[in-house]
Amino acid sequence: MYALKKGNQKRTVDDFKNPDGLPKLFGGRDAFSMAVYRDEDRQLNYNKLVQIFYTAATTADPQGMHLLFNDIAREGRLLRLFTQNVDGLELRCTHLYTQTPLRASKPWPNVVQLHGSLHWMECISCHYLCQIDISLFSGTHPPACPLCQVRITEAVERGSRSTTPGILRPRILLYDDTQEWDTESIAAVVKHDLKSKPDVLLVAGTALKVPGAVEIVRKCMEAVRKSGGRTIWISKERPNAKVKDGWDHEIRGSCEKFALAMAG
Numbered sequence: 001m002y003a004l005k006k007g008n009q010k011r012t013v014d015d016f017k018n019p020d021g022l023p024k025l026f027g028g029r030d031a032f033s034m035a036v037y038r039d040e041d042r043q044l045n046y047n048k049l050v051q052i053f054y055t056a057a058t059t060a061d062p063q064g065m066h067l068l069f070n071d072i073a074r075e076g077r078l079l080r081l082f083t084q085n086v087d088g089l090e091l092r093c094t095h096l097y098t099q100t101p102l103r104a105s106k107p108w109p110n111v112v113q114l115h116g117s118l119h120w121m122e123c124i125s126c127h128y129l130c131q132i133d134i135s136l137f138s139g140t141h142p143p144a145c146p147l148c149q150v151r152i153t154e155a156v157e158r159g160s161r162s163t164t165p166g167i168l169r170p171r172i173l174l175y176d177d178t179q180e181w182d183t184e185s186i187a188a189v190v191k192h193d194l195k196s197k198p199d200v201l202l203v204a205g206t207a208l209k210v211p212g213a214v215e216i217v218r219k220c221m222e223a224v225r226k227s228g229g230r231t232i233w234i235s236k237e238r239p240n241a242k243v244k245d246g247w248d249h250e251i252r253g254s255c256e257k258f259a260l261a262m263a264g
C-alpha cells in the first residue's frame with residue numbers, strides 16, 4: 001500500500017493478493033482469479049476464502065499503520081491513502097474515509113481502495129450495489145441478483161421470455177478480472193493528485209506485484225521528486241524492479257514496528 005501525503009506517514013495490512021499468503025492454501029493465484037467462476041469446486045473454494053477474509057476483516061482492529069495514517073489525516077497532512085487491502089480496517093479510524101462506488105469527480109475521500117472492498121457486493125449485469133450479505137457466499141454457485149430477478153419477473157408478466165439474472169460478486173478485484181469497478185474514478189484521483197505537488201510518497205507493506213499499483217507508484221514517485229519531496233519505501237520485501245531505484249529512504253522490515261517507533 002502506499003500514500004501520498006503532505007508531511008509524512010504510511011500504513012500496512014496483509015496484501016489480499018499476496019501469493020505467499022492465505023490464497024496459497026486455497027490453490028495459489030487461481031484462488032483469486034476469474035477461474036473461480038468456472039466450476040462448482042472452485043466457486044465453493046472461493047466462497048470459503050471470502051468468508052475467512054470477511055471474518056478477519058470484521059473482527060480485527062486497526063493496527064499501528066492504520067493509526068499512524070489516521071494521525072496524519074487528523075493533522076491535515078494526508079493527501080491520499082491508496083490501499084490494496086480490501087478489509088476496510090483503516091476505515092474504522094476516525095479521520096479515514098472512503099466512498100463506494102468512488103465518484104468520478106471531486107470531492108474524493110482520503111482513502112482510495114484500489115482492489116475494492118469485501119464489505120460490498122455488486123451485480124455484474126445490472127450493477128446493483130449494496131453492503132455484502134456474507135451468508136449468500138457459501139455454496140457452489142454465486143448468488144443471483146435480486147434486482148435482476150424482479151425485472152425478469154416483470155418482463156415475463158408482460159409476455160417476454162425468461163432470462164438468466166446476473167450474479168452477485170463480492171466487490172473485490174480478481175486477477176484477470178473483467179470488471180472495471182472504479183477504474184476510471186481511480187485514474188481521475190491519481191491524475192488530480194499528481195498535479196497537487198505531493199511532497200512525500202510513502203509505500204508500505206507491499207511487494208508491489210500488481211501492475212496497476214506499480215504504475216501509480218511510478219507516477220507518484222516522479223511527481224514527488226519534481227516537487228523536491230521525499231520518497232520512502234517500508235516493507236519486508238524489495239521494491240518491484242520497475243520502481244527499484246530512486247527511494248530516498250528504503251527501510252526493509254515490519255511496517256508495524258515502524259508505526260510503533262513513530263508513535264513512541
Ligand SMILES: [Zn+2]
Nearest residue numbers: 123126145148
Ligand atoms: Zn442485477
